[in-house]
Amino acid sequence: MKFIAGALAALMFLGSAAAARDKDRRPYEGPIIDVHLHAYPADGNGPAPNAVCPGVAANLQYDPKTPWPAKMGALMTDPPCEDPIQGPATDAELRDRTIALMKKYKVTGVLSGPAERIADWRAAAPGLFIAGRELSLKRDNVSADEIEQEFVNGGFDVLAEVTNQYRGVLADDSAFDAYWAVAAEHDIPVGIHLGIGPPGSPMLYPDFRVQTPLQMEAVLNRHQTLRVYLMHAGFPFADDLKAMLYLYPQLYVDTGVLQLAAPREDYYAFLEEIVRAGFIDRIMFGSDQMYWPGMIEEGIEAINDAPFLTYEQKKDILHDNAARFLRLEE
Numbered sequence: 255m256k257f258i259a260g261a262l263a264a265l266m267f268l269g270s271a272a273a274a275r276d277k278d279r280r281p282y283e284g285p286i287i288d289v290h291l292h293a294y295p296a297d298g299n300g301p302a303p304n305a306v307c308p309g310v311a312a313n314l315q316y317d318p319k320t321p322w323p324a325k326m327g328a329l330m331t332d333p334p335c336e337d338p339i340q341g342p343a344t345d346a347e348l349r350d351r352t353i354a355l356m357k358k359y360k361v362t363g364v365l366s367g368p369a370e371r372i373a374d375w376r377a378a379a380p381g382l383f384i385a386g387r388e389l390s391l392k393r394d395n396v397s398a399d400e401i402e403q404e405f406v407n408g409g410f411d412v413l414a415e416v417t418n419q420y421r422g423v424l425a426d427d428s429a430f431d432a433y434w435a436v437a438a439e440h441d442i443p444v445g446i447h448l449g450i451g452p453p454g455s456p457m458l459y460p461d462f463r464v465q466t467p468l469q470m471e472a473v474l475n476r477h478q479t480l481r482v483y484l485m486h487a488g489f490p491f492a493d494d495l496k497a498m499l500y501l502y503p504q505l506y507v508d509t510g511v512l513q514l515a516a517p518r519e520d521y522y523a524f525l526e527e528i529v530r531a532g533f534i535d536r537i538m539f540g541s542d543q544m545y546w547p548g549m550i551e552e553g554i555e556a557i558n559d560a561p562f563l564t565y566e567q568k569k570d571i572l573h574d575n576a577a578r579f580l581r582l583e584e
Contacts, residue, residue, distance in 0.1 A: 278564050278565050278566075279561075279563070279564055279565060280565050281558035281559075281565075281568065282557075282558060282565060282568040282569045282572050282573075284360065284569065284572075284573060285360045285361075285362070285573055286359055286360055286361045286362070286539060286554065286572045286573055287361070287362050287363070287538070287539065287572070287573055287576035287577060287580070287582070288356075288361050288362070288363035288364070288539055288540060288541050288543075288550065288553075289363070289364045289412075289414075289445065289483065289508050289510075289538050289539065289540045289576050289579075289580070290363075290364065290414075290415070290445065290485055290508050290510035290511075290540025290541060290542045290543075291352070291363040291364060291365045291366070291383070291386075291540075291541065291542075291543050292365070292366055292367050292415075292542070292543060292544045293349070293365055293366070293367035293368065293371035293372050293374070293375045294348075294367055294371070294544050294545060295345050295348075295371075296341065296342050296343060296344055296345050296347065296348045296545060298544070298545060299330070299544065299545045300326075300327050300330055300331075301331070302341060302342065302343050302344070302545070303340065303341045303342055303343045304330035304331055304341050304545070305330060305333045305338035305339060305340045305341055305546070306329075306330055306333060306338060306339050306341070306514065306546055307329075307333045307334060307335035307338050307339075308335070308339065308513065308514055308518070308552060309335075309514075309515075309516065309517040309518065310329070310453065310514060310515060311452075311453040311515050311516065312516075312517050314329075314453060316454075321457075322454040322457035322458065323457070323458060325454075326452070326453070326454065326458070339514070339546040339548040339552060340546065340548065341545045341546045341547075342547070345371075348545065348547065349374065349375050349378060350378070351547040352375075352543055352547040352550070353375070353378060353379045353382065354547075355547050355548075355550045355551055356379070356382055356550065357379075357382075359550065359551070359554055361382075361550065362381075362382060362383070362384065363382065363383055363384065363541075364383075364384045364386045364411075364412050364414060364445070364580075365383040365384065365385065365386055366386030366387065366388040366412075366414055366415050367386075367388060368388075369409075372385055372386075384411045384412060384580070385409070385410045385411050385412070386410065386411070386412045386413070386414040386415065386445070387401070387404060387405070387409075387410035387412070387413050387414070388414070388415055388416075388417070389401070389413060389415075389416050389417070389418075389433070390416070390417040390418055390420060390421055391418050391421060391423045391430060392418075392421035392422075392423065392461075393420075393421060397432075398432035398433045398435070398436050401413070401433060401436055402436045402439075402440065405436075405440055405442055406440065411443075411580075412442070412443050412444070412445060412580070413433075413437055413442050413443070413444045413445070414443070414444060414445030414446075414483075414485070415445055415446070415447055415485060416444060416445065416446040416447060417447045418430060418446075418447075419446075419447050419448070419451070419462065419463065419465045420447070420451065420455075420459045420461065420462050421459075421461050422461035422462070422463050424463065424465050424469045425446055425448070425465065425469040425470050425473055426469050426470070426471070426472045426473055434473055434476070434477055434480065435477070437477075437480060438477035438479060438480045441479070441481070442481075443481040443482070443483070443579065443580060444480070444481065444482045444483070445482075445483050445484075445485050445508065446470075446482065446483075446484060446485060447465075447485050447486065448465050448466070448467060448469070448470075448484045448485060448486060448487075448488040449464075449465065449466070449467075449484075449486045449487070449488045449489045449490065449491060450464060450486075450489065450490070450515075452515075465488075466488060466491040466494045467484055467488035467491055467494045467495045467497075467498045468491075468494045468497070468498065470482065470484070470498060470502075470505070471498065471501075474498075474502045474504070474505060478504070479504070480504065481504060481506075481579065482504070482505055482506070483505075483506040483507055483508055483538060483579065484505070484506070484507045484508070485507075485508050485510050485540065485542070486508070486509075486510050486511055486512060486515075486542070487507035487508065487509060487512065487524070487525075487528070487537070488507065489512055489515075489516065489524055490516075490520075490524060492524055492527045492528065495507065495528065496527075496528065496531045496533070499528075499531070499533045499536055500531075503536075505536065506536045506537070506538055506575065506579050507528075507536060507537055507538065508537075508538045508539065508540030509525070509537065509538070509539055509540050509553065509556075509557070509571070510540030510541060510542030510553075511540075511542035511549075512524070512525075512556075513541070513549065513552045513553040513556040514542070514549060514552065518556065521556065522560055522561075522562070525537070525560065526560075526562045529562065529563070529567065534567050534570050534571070535570060535575060536575065537570070537571050537575060538571065538575045538576040538579060539553065539554070539557060539571050539572045539573075539576065540553070541553040541554075554572065557571055557572055
C-alpha cells in the first residue's frame with residue numbers, strides 16, 4: 255500500500271509540474287509596447303485597398319519576363335493565400351483601424367512617418383503614440399544639426415526608422431557619422447533598418463544593399479553609450495546578431511515584419527536561436543504596421559503562440575524590454 259501511495263503521489267507531482275509548465279506558457283495579455291509602427295498613406299504601397307499574405311517571400315514562382323514591380327502588385331491585388339491580411343481603402347480607415355487594434359490589445363507604439371501624419375494620428379489617439387523621426391539619407395534633405403534641433407526642441411522621442419539601407423548607405427558609412435554623434439550626445443534612441451528588405455528589393459530600390467548586424471560594430475565601438483535597436487532583428491543573420499548582442503549589451507532588436515516576411519517556422523527558428531543564446535532581455539516587439547493594420551494582431555499572436563517561449567519571456571518581448579530600453583518607467 256505504501257508503494258502504491260508513493261507511486262500515486264509521484265504521479266500527482268509530475269502532473270502538477272506539467273500543469274505548471276503548461277500554465278507558464280499561457281498567452282501574455284497585459285499592456286504591449288510596439289516599437290515599430292508607421293503612419294503611411296493607404297496607397298503608399300500600390301493602389302488601395304490591397305492585401306498581403308504571411309510568409310510573403312516564400313514560393314514566389316517568379317519568371318523575370320515579368321517586371322518585378324508588376325509581379326509584386328499582382329501578389330497584393332490577388333494574394334495567393336486563403337486568409338491574407340487586408341489593407342484599408344482610405345488614409346482615415348488605415349489610421350482608425352490601427353488605433354482600434356492598438357486599443358484592443360492595450361498597445362502603445364513608436365510611430366514614424368511624415369510629420370503631419372504623425373500629428374494627425376496622435377491627435378486622434380492622445381497618449382497612444384511615441385513620436386519617431388523617420389530618416390533616410392539621399393532622400394531627406396536634412397542635416398545632423400537640423401536633426402539635433404528637432405530633438406532638442408522636443409519634436410521627437412526616437413530616431414526611427416532610419417532607412418539609409420534603401421539608398422545604399424550602410425550603418426557604418428561615414429556619411430552618417432554626424433547623425434550617430436548627435437544621437438549619442440543627446441541620448442536619443444535609434445531604430446535602424448537592418449538585414450533584408452521586401453522580396454526583390456534591388457528591383458524596387460536600385461541602391462538597396464544587404465546589411466548584416468556586423469555593420470553596427472564600428473558605430474557601437476565608437477559610441478559606447480548609444481541606445482540602438484536593430485529593426486527586423488537583422489534577419490536572417492543569426493550568427494552575426496548573436497556576436498553583436500554578446501559584445502554590445504546596449505544593443506537591442508525588434509521583431510518587426512518577421513511575422514509577415516518569413517514562413518512561421520523560419521521566424522520561430524530564428525527567434526528561438528536568439529532566445530537560446532541568452533538574449534531574451536534584448537528582444538522587443540515590433541509589428542512594422544505599414545498599410546495593413548492586421549500586422550499588429552498577427553505579430554502579437556506569433557509571439558504568444560511560440561511554443562518555446564514561457565509566459566515571462568512573452569512578457570519580456572511584448573512589454574518589459576521596450577519599457578526598459580525606452581526608459582518609460584522614468
